[in-house]
Amino acid sequence: MNANLEHLVVLQAQDLELKRLREELAEAPRRVAAAEAARSKAEALLAAAKQALTKEEVLRRSQESDVTDRRGKIARLRKQMDSATSAAQITALEHEIKFSEESISKLEDEELASMERTERFDAEKETATKAVEKTTAALEAERARAAEVTQSNNAAVQGIEGERQTLRAQIKESDAGEAALSTYDRISKAKGTGVSEAIDHKCSACQMMVRPQRWNDLTGREHDHEIFTCETCGRMLFWDPRRDAPGSWAAGERLASAKAVAKSLESRA
Ligand SMILES: [Zn+2]
Structure with missing residues (x-):
């Protein structure tokens, strides 16, 4: 990612x-x-x-x-x-x-x-x-x-x-960090959250479909330098490959736990 x-x-x-x-x-x-x-x-x-x-x-x-x-x-x-x-x-x-x-x-x-x-x-x-x-x-x-x-x-x-x-x-x-941060700040200020997990071809925040081409870009390896946004709500999309392969959870414990927290908070909100 x-x-x-x-x-x-x-x-x-x-x-x-x-x-x-x-x-x-x-x-x-x-x-x-x-x-x-x-x-x-x-x-x-x-x-x-x-x-x-x-x-x-x-x-x-x-x-x-x-x-x-x-x-x-x-x-x-x-x-x-x-x-x-x-x-x-x-x-x-x-x-x-x-x-x-x-x-x-x-x-x-x-x-x-x-x-x-x-x-x-x-x-x-x-x-x-x-x-x-x-x-x-x-x-x-x-x-x-x-x-x-x-x-x-x-x-x-x-x-x-x-x-x-x-x-x-x-x-x-970090590289391109300032722009990413300002996008995050702008969207999260307006919508409560700035990033959203893409799950099963959908934006999990607004529930709208992610177009096939974008889904391919998002889940492919060759676009790691890019951040894709949801075309409907504008949130920055992230995709977690471990979701599809739970057995391969290894490094990135911090991210995993952060996601768990974020998810539980979202469902509570
Ligand atoms: Zn969305």
Whole structure:
């Protein structure tokens, strides 16, 4: 394979890995923020349930005290009946007693309704409590993960950046390297990748056919000094003869592993 192209394949693997590492770095605080928002929401629901329960308790205390008041009033009215002198007075008292009894009955109905609401708010409180526990644990896990990703990815970025600079310098210095590198930079900037493996008469990046003549040039030995591009997407094509003869994998371990990385990254993207 053309030496520049071979280097560009490795460079692409590095670039894709750097992209993945940086995306993960940017994603980490967003994931923490989302976990924080989820916990805040659960906490708000729990606070609302607690507040509703308190409100019902206060309401029932006042209803109970109203009932007590009315019972006292009824007792007083009955005493007055004992000393009543006229029929009109008795009728008026009876009317008042009936009115108070109806009030008590209404208050008791309301109290029952409040207890039913309390039951519902209790269930909501239980659900919200569990949600707070769950989202708190998730938030802690997300924070730990973010710290880990930040540390390991920053270290990996630094390492790969160093290798990448060395490799780019190496390509630039080689014959026709500068042109190849600038083509790679231009296409990868526009399309995400600049080189693409030609497999089975196709460009593996855009899936379009490679014309027979170009395929022959690409896979032949006499064009090692040339770099062929895909006529559809413009990516620089490389062809790996070892793909057709897996038994003959020998030298070029670095390239092979770089290709494996590049492939796995491409399939992930
Ligand atoms: Zn293509």
